[in-house]
Amino acid sequence: MNLANLTTAKIIKGILENDVALVSKAITLIESTNTAHRIMANEIIQACISKNYETLRIGITGVPGVGKSTFIEQFGNHLTEKGKKVAVLTVDPSSSRTKGSILGDKTRMTELAKNPNAYIRPSASGTSLGGVARKTRESIMVLEAAGYNTIIIETIGVGQSETAVHSMVDFFLLLKIAGAGDELQGIKRGIMEMADLIVINKADGNNIKNAELSKIEFTRALHMFPPKENGWSAEVLTCSALENKGLKEIWQVISTYCSLMKENGFFVKNRQNQNEQWLLQYLEQELLTAFHNHEITKDLLPKLKEEVINGSISPFAAAEKLLKLLKIP
Amino acid sequence: MNLANLTTAKIIKGILENDVALVSKAITLIESTNTAHRIMANEIIQACISKNYETLRIGITGVPGVGKSTFIEQFGNHLTEKGKKVAVLTVDPSSSRTKGSILGDKTRMTELAKNPNAYIRPSASGTSLGGVARKTRESIMVLEAAGYNTIIIETIGVGQSETAVHSMVDFFLLLKIAGAGDELQGIKRGIMEMADLIVINKADGNNIKNAELSKIEFTRALHMFPPKENGWSAEVLTCSALENKGLKEIWQVISTYCSLMKENGFFVKNRQNQNEQWLLQYLEQELLTAFHNHEITKDLLPKLKEEVINGSISPFAAAEKLLKLLKIP
Numbered sequence A, B: 001m002n003l004a005n006l007t008t009a010k011i012i013k014g015i016l017e018n019d020v021a022l023v024s025k026a027i028t029l030i031e032s033t034n035t036a037h038r039i040m041a042n043e044i045i046q047a048c049i050s051k052n053y054e055t056l057r058i059g060i061t062g063v064p065g066v067g068k069s070t071f072i073e074q075f076g077n078h079l080t081e082k083g084k085k086v087a088v089l090t091v092d093p094s095s096s097r098t099k100g101s102i103l104g105d106k107t108r109m110t111e112l113a114k115n116p117n118a119y120i121r122p123s124a125s126g127t128s129l130g131g132v133a134r135k136t137r138e139s140i141m142v143l144e145a146a147g148y149n150t151i152i153i154e155t156i157g158v159g160q161s162e163t164a165v166h167s168m169v170d171f172f173l174l175l176k177i178a179g180a181g182d183e184l185q186g187i188k189r190g191i192m193e194m195a196d197l198i199v200i201n202k203a204d205g206n207n208i209k210n211a212e213l214s215k216i217e218f219t220r221a222l223h224m225f226p227p228k229e230n231g232w233s234a235e236v237l238t239c240s241a242l243e244n245k246g247l248k249e250i251w252q253v254i255s256t257y258c259s260l261m262k263e264n265g266f267f268v269k270n271r272q273n274q275n276e277q278w279l280l281q282y283l284e285q286e287l288l289t290a291f292h293n294h295e296i297t298k299d300l301l302p303k304l305k306e307e308v309i310n311g312s313i314s315p316f317a318a319a320e321k322l323l324k325l326l327k328i329p
Helices: A008-016 A020-031 A035-048 A068-081 A103-108 A110-114 A129-145 A161-166 A205-222 A247-263 A266-293 A295-310 A315-325 B008-016 B020-031 B035-048 B068-081 B103-108 B110-114 B129-145 B161-166 B205-222 B247-263 B266-293 B295-310 B315-325
Strands: A056-061 A086-091 A118-120 A150-155 A171-177 A197-201 A235-238 B056-061 B086-091 B118-120 B150-155 B171-177 B197-201 B235-238
Touching: A008 A020, A008 A035, A008 A129, A020 A035, A020 A129, A035 A129, A035 B315, A056 A068, A056 A161, A056 A247, A068 A086, A068 A110, A068 A118, A068 A150, A068 A247, A086 A129, A086 A161, A110 A118, A129 A150, A129 A161, A129 A266, A129 B315, A150 A161, A171 A205, A171 A247, A197 A205, A197 A247, A205 A235, A235 A247, A247 A266, A266 A295, A266 B266, A266 B295, A266 B315, A295 A315, A295 B266, A315 B035, A315 B129, A315 B266, B008 B020, B008 B035, B008 B129, B020 B035, B020 B129, B035 B129, B056 B068, B056 B161, B056 B247, B068 B086, B068 B110, B068 B118, B068 B150, B068 B247, B086 B129, B086 B161, B110 B118, B129 B150, B129 B161, B129 B266, B150 B161, B171 B205, B171 B247, B197 B205, B197 B247, B205 B235, B235 B247, B247 B266, B266 B295, B295 B315
Parallel strands: A056 A150, A056 A171, A086 A118, A086 A150, A171 A197, A197 A235, B056 B150, B056 B171, B086 B118, B086 B150, B171 B197, B197 B235
Antiparallel strands: none
8 A cells, every 4th residue: 555545535444444464554654754645644643632531541651671571461451351442552752663653563563463453562662751752642543543541651771761751641550579678779769659550460380478478568668658639549459460460450440540530530631731732842842843943043053052051041041142142031 | 220221230239239129130130031131130030149158048848728828938937037138039930920019029028128137039931931031040140249148949849840940959858748748749750859858738737747757658658769879868857837947957957968969079179060050951942942933934833743653754754854944064
């Protein structure tokens, strides 16, 4: 199939009929930097917007080595067995995977990749987190329009990708493994506060006792944080993705969360806030990009930076000098 | 003395001669929103810029009730006894104190206010943290040029003021009191990570044992965080500002910190980074202000927000619509 022969209308129709090939084409258009493709993508996204609060967006994070792929594979299959249609996206701005190739993820999650009720898409390419996050968010709209009601968004657990993913999901799950006893050492800033559920994976074999200790330690640590605005207190569970244990309990917690949040209105409010935040963030991002790409800025800012660092001009005087040249305001 | 009769040159000369009245006038100019005053302020600041790394900027935070005023009063006097010249500033964007009145702070710190080697200035007025922080930072330049070698910047311990103060000091001290046993409950996000020293105040009378327990709990909690980039591990001390106990030990920790940071180059690097950050932050802030004050933005953004919240347009399409009208880029 050639993109050139496809009209936007055809792709939209395909998406709504859950035509997997056309869903993939739509996401390819979203990921493209070609202007004609962007125009098509914008039309498609506009047609896919909905207020379907019956879908569920789950963010999953964890550092390399915690078994994210195995967990998502098993959890995804568990969900399709429950009648869900599952899509998996990855936010990885540092990804060096070949553009458009999905071999990586399909190899990682062979079982889920074969599942007719699951759709796996690798990370959008690109080095800016903002750009990748935007593409992911647009892809969510397409996937939900195509009938996937459970979207899993995986982060690679490094950099700022968790914050970006947290800002586009309904539920945020932190995956951990039991370690050498000092579980909290080195945990990233803010990550504990973002989690709605912490799952200690690899609770199998000789590891079970450690995982239980880990669970106690995390539960205690979570008590240090003030309760969330939505009234939810994060929980800690153990599981073994390898042995398919504990997944039911995880889904139960997520379901309880959703029921409560829909009851207290936070589910809808959260999505509306996220949309508003994305509007403002995207505006700011574009403004700053335009500013930094301006010829005057490119010419003058490095010199001003140097002068500020050297202490020969105050930061404020330097800024005002540049703004004046740019005629801002 | 009337501002109108003072030339910039006279004020600068006065600052360099530590003429307290002219130092205060300079800060009044910095705090003014009048354009003529701003121009004078900019000239003064430019003359006050220095690369004097022998000054020390200490940020002190703590929620209301921990005894910040008493602590700063006693600590300030302790420092002047050691031959330091101390200036105290407060960052409080929510302040409703009368513009220019210093009665509030002078009443709070009567002893220090009478000390000839100390200078106390209340919070700059204004409701935006960015604006208040900028004025505080410019005031630091003036005070250091006037010969104050130890600048204490107090935050009120609510809102985002700690982050702003942290970004303008060499050392950040978190003041706490022993509580009901669950010391870490409700502690603000990121505040523990910012602290170079935690001081449990009011370690006197029946409170001594509680303060010691509190110290143990905080020490344990600090171990949860990864070591800082500069190699420093935050410490925990107890003190009684009321009984003048523990201040010497606090100063010792701060001195050790400074020696180490000057040795490993982080002291200078930190100040240079702070200056660079202030340049970029101020630029961004001004750009966004200009954007939000633009007629087209004021007219269209509220409508677009509503549409985005309603789900009738995607955040990205909405942003692009606005940017196009503003001809950005």
